[in-house]
Amino acid sequence: MEFIAFVIAMAVGFQARKSYTLIRERTLLYLSTCFILIGAGLLVESLADLTVLLNRFHRGFLFLSGVGYTIDFFAQALAYCILIFAYLKQTRAWSSQLTAAIPILFFEHNAFSELILVFLLAYIAAQTAINYSVSKTTNSLLVFGAFASLAIAHVLFLFFTIEPIFFPLAHIAQLFGFLLLLQMLLRVNKAQ
Amino acid sequence: MMTAQPVPQTKPTTKYRSQFRIYVDIMKVIQREQNEAKPTRILYGANLSHDRLIKYLSELKALDVIQETGSEEKVYHLTQKGIEFMNNFRKVEMFAEAFGFKI
Numbered sequence: 001m002e003f004i005a006f007v008i009a010m011a012v013g014f015q016a017r018k019s020y021t022l023i024r025e026r027t028l029l030y031l032s033t034c035f036i037l038i039g040a041g042l043l044v045e046s047l048a049d050l051t052v053l054l055n056r057f058h059r060g061f062l063f064l065s066g067v068g069y070t071i072d073f074f075a076q077a078l079a080y081c082i083l084i085f086a087y088l089k090q091t092r093a094w095s096s097q098l099t100a101a102i103p104i105l106f107f108e109h110n111a112f113s114e115l116i117l118v119f120l121l122a123y124i125a126a127q128t129a130i131n132y133s134v135s136k137t138t139n140s141l142l143v144f145g146a147f148a149s150l151a152i153a154h155v156l157f158l159f160f161t162i163e164p165i166f167f168p169l170a171h172i173a174q175l176f177g178f179l180l181l182l183q184m185l186l187r188v189n190k191a192q
Numbered sequence: 193m194m195t196a197q198p199v200p201q202t203k204p205t206t207k208y209r210s211q212f213r214i215y216v217d218i219m220k221v222i223q224r225e226q227n228e229a230k231p232t233r234i235l236y237g238a239n240l241s242h243d244r245l246i247k248y249l250s251e252l253k254a255l256d257v258i259q260e261t262g263s264e265e266k267v268y269h270l271t272q273k274g275i276e277f278m279n280n281f282r283k284v285e286m287f288a289e290a291f292g293f294k295i
Contacts, residue, residue: 019284023212027293028284090293131292139290188287 001171002046008178008185009039015185030086034079041075044068073113080120087127114158121151142184149177214238214248215257219270219278222258227269234268 013035020028048068055061128144156170221237222229229237235245249268252258257274261267270278288295 015287019287022280022284023295025288025293025295027295028288031288031291031293087292128292135289135292137289139286140292143290143292184290185287188283188290191283191286 001175002042005175005178006039006042008182009035012181012185013039027086030082034083037075037079041072045072076117083124111161114154117154125151139184142180146177146180149173218248222268222270223278229268231266
């Protein structure tokens with residue numbers, strides 16, 4: 001599931017990069033960096049998990065799962081901060097708000113790290129909801145749905161520390177979010 | 193506490209951006225006029241002064257995205273390269289707008 005999400009994140013990242021190359025708009029560069037970081041984090045985590053799985057959960061390889069998760073967390077946190085920065089920069093009210101967001105980046109515990117991602121994603125989901133309420137386009141609705149699903153996924157990852165059943169549900173929610181982004185990407189590329 | 197805010201419809205841009213935006217506005221006017229626009233239509237449609245219009249039209253011709261026909265009354269058309277650029281630009285615009293970014 002994470003590998004599919006990685007492919008979609010990279011596709012969105014490269015579309016943003018291609019768009020940036022065409023018109024040199026910096027917000028597109030931020031968007032591209034954001035999704036390439038998310039994709040890289042997902043790839044590292046899925047490769048680490050795959051290594052653990054292929055070695056049949058051998059004790060010597062179990063630490064890789066933690067390494068993969070940590071790298072993925074920092075990649076995602078940085079990516080969502082970049083996206084929030086892009087939104088705040090466009091609304092020209094970023095400096096004080098961004099300063100308030102930075103100190104919370106340095107938690108390492110899983111539950112706290114998920115909470116940070118939930119917080120960042122909730123902000124992005126709220127921003128994309130407002131964008132949808134203004135533009136009323138299907139594409140902006142898909143982007144809102146994607147970030148809302150990703151926020152829900154991280155809420156479920158948070159609950160996973162209490163109840164294991166939430167783990168597959170979180171992955172399904174995450175995949176659903178990336179599939180919505182894929183649909184948006186396909187719609188944009190189909191447009192004449 | 194951070195609060196989400198609506199993205200403004202317009203924003204000040206750099207010199208390069210404003211020049212780029214004017215290029216796009218001129219090409220949009222030509223496209224809107226069924227790929228056959230007279231200078232006066234472009235002038236009003238892109239909201240430009242006469243001097244700036246002449247300057248930008250010659251720059252766009254040099255970029256090979258528009259072409260000029262007619263001897264007495266000039267008419268401007270998008271070239272194949274210009275049409276392809278506008279198609280790609282529309283996709284970029286849709287992609288950026290999906291995330292709430294105005295370009």
